[in-house]
Amino acid sequence: MTLAADVDRIAAESDFAGVVRVDRAGSTELSAAYGLADRRHGIPLTPDSQVAIASGSKGMTALAVMSLVEDGTLSLGTTARSLLGSDLPLIADDVTVEHLLAHTSGIGDYLDEDDDVPISAYAMTVPVQHLATTEQFLAVLDGFPTAFRAGEKFFYCNGGFVVLALLAERASGVPFHDLVRQRVCAPAGLVDTDFLRSDALPGRAALGYVEMDGEWRTNVFHLPVLGTGDGGIYTTGADVHRFWTALFAGAIVRPETVAQMVRPRSTAPYDDRRYGLGFWVHPTRDVVQLEGYDAGVSFLSNHDPAEGLTVTVVGTTAEAAWPLAKALQAQLID
Incomplete structure (x- = not known):
């Protein structure tokens, strides 16, 4: 069975909506899309659809920060x-940029993924339309006690990457979204990657969906209207490939900085993957x-720099990508 036929089969079996x-x-061995970008109007997804990647944005945040480290800011x-x-x-006063990048800061998290809160919950504590700038996130970051001493262990922390965005913005004097555009997207040639407002999506952007009360609803009330350091960027399958190629070519930060960022520093307690600075490692x-x-x-996007292999799956629901992503990882990566 060809790769395309295998993907078609798994996509049909799992009712996949997204891009692979x-x-x-x-x-390019495969570039395909399945399902609808807009379920209400019956608009299909295409390989060129702009799709949200949530915490996939953390790698771009880390690179914006590390570019400021390279220039001494x-x-x-x-x-x-x-x-x-x-x-x-x-x-805590001793929490550093490195701790935040490595998820070893110990700060309390505004969005703790270990909490038993369903993905369909309205998790934000302030109206989502009030979260359009990084400074506005101070209202949701405050009030969470330290969980452990800085450097003591790995614990995935969304809030840490919002803090990183805030530090980068204040240190550079440049709004965080512009920092990512100038220091990551532009040098990498990411023509279709940007932070987009969920209430003003352009025509090629796919809507995200949450199943509630037996029907599919958009996620516009579930997430900040404009993402920041911990997530929220939109991109395409082609741009994800461009990103990995540019990263390992040294187009965004120097190769020695890339090596530092992808060097494993911790092992996640809940699976056997490792973590560097803004990136997971097999x-x-x-x-x-x-x-x-x-x-x-x-x-989920996997990149093997030795083989020049990139495997990317993006879904427009919280569960859509995983059956296909796991199958492709087992077949092409592991």
Whole structure:
């Protein structure tokens, strides 16, 4: 069975709605889309649809921060407190940029994924339309006590990457979204990647969906109207491939910085994957991953720099991507 036929079968069996792409050694082996970008109007997804990748954005946040480290605006040892001032007083004084990038900061998380909160819940504590700038996230970041001492262990922390966006913005004097555009998207040639407002999506952007009360509803009330450091960027399958190619070519940050970021520093307590600075790493191989999961979003992209292999699956529901992503990872990566 060909790769395309196998993907068609799994997509049909799992009722997949999303985009899948496989690139190897400069050639695109598969680029396909399934399901609807807009279920109300019956608009189909295409391989060129812009899709949200949730926490897949964390790699781009990390790169924007590390580009500031390269030019001396920040350092890995810069403390959060030195830029926060009196804001977020419960963040310990010794928490550094490196701790935040590595998910070892120990800060309390505004969106703790270990909580037994269903993905369909309205999790934001302020109206989502009030979360359009990074500074506005101070209202949801505050009030969470330290969970453990900085550097003590790995614990995935969404709030840590919002704090990183805030530190990068304050240190550089450039709004965070512009930092990502200027320091990541532009040098990587990402023509279809951007932070998009959920209440003003352009025509090629796919809506994310949450099943509630037996019907599919868009995720517009579940997530901030405009994402920030921990997630919310939209992209395409082609741009994800461009991103990985540019990253390992040294087009975004220097190759030695890339090596530092993808060097495993911790092992996740709940699976056998490892983590660097903004990137997941395969349990046993030098394969780098970005992953995203949220209301109306599921995303996994694996990149093997040695083989020039990229495997990307993006779904427009929280569960859509996983059957296909796991099957392709087992077949092409593991």
